[in-house]
Ligand SMILES: [Zn+2]
């Protein structure tokens with residue numbers, strides 16, 4: 064087994080804790096009790112990426128659940144999903160219902176597809192995943208399926224609750240939906256923002272670092288981690304500016320960590336802001 068994945072499997076997560084490894088951009092590997100989940104892992108090579116994937120595509124094994132928030136290369140990496148459908152035949156794949164046809168084309172068996180839409184919940188073993196619509200950059204439904212093509216996930220298990228924001232802006236009603244799911248112990252938020260130059264080249268946007276900091280300031284996760292700033296030079300933001308703004312505006316009351324790729328982040332329910 065790949066050395067990193069052996070570490071993930073061997074990491075102990077007592078009740079009330081999780082182990083999380085950021086894999087670049089919005090990618091996460093999560094150990095929750097006995098389960099290993101892999102979210103939005105962009106594992107394929109590309110000349111534009113600033114660093115190699117921490118785990119090569121074909122060394123990813125022993126993952127129980129793969130999750131993708133939306134059908135962009137750096138989130139639902141179809142080339143990788145085609146490999147993982149074969150390498151991890153027992154794994155479940157969680158993704159927005161609007162993308163079912165493309166995931167079936169990846170070779171994922173229908174009984175392993177867990178399609179989601181806004182407000183829906185799936186349970187996999189002791190882990191519960193709840194979906195919230197994402198506004199990337201618009202809050203629109205897919206005309207064919209009627210479902211939201213971009214989602215955020217709140218993942219709960221082992222006594223902790225983790226929030227993966229996918230790619231999104233903050234929209235009217237989003238914060239109450241998230242708050243209704245209960246206190247968040249860990250949040251990964253995109254901070255790369257948006258502008259005309261990126262929009263003109265079909266690069267739709269995310270929260271600015273200030274908007275992401277304000278979401279964290281109101282949601283009060285036990286730990287907030289900025290994402291989506293590292294992978295592409297032409298679609299980036301400064302995580303230090305995010306951390307500084309969050310600290311200044313909220314008086315240091317919202318713990319924040321600027322992640323290093325593939326290094327362990329321990330999450331505990333005891334850090335909850337309530
Ligand atoms: Zn995207």
Ligand SMILES: [Zn+2]
Pocket residue numbers: 135137138230291
């Ligand atoms: Zn993205």
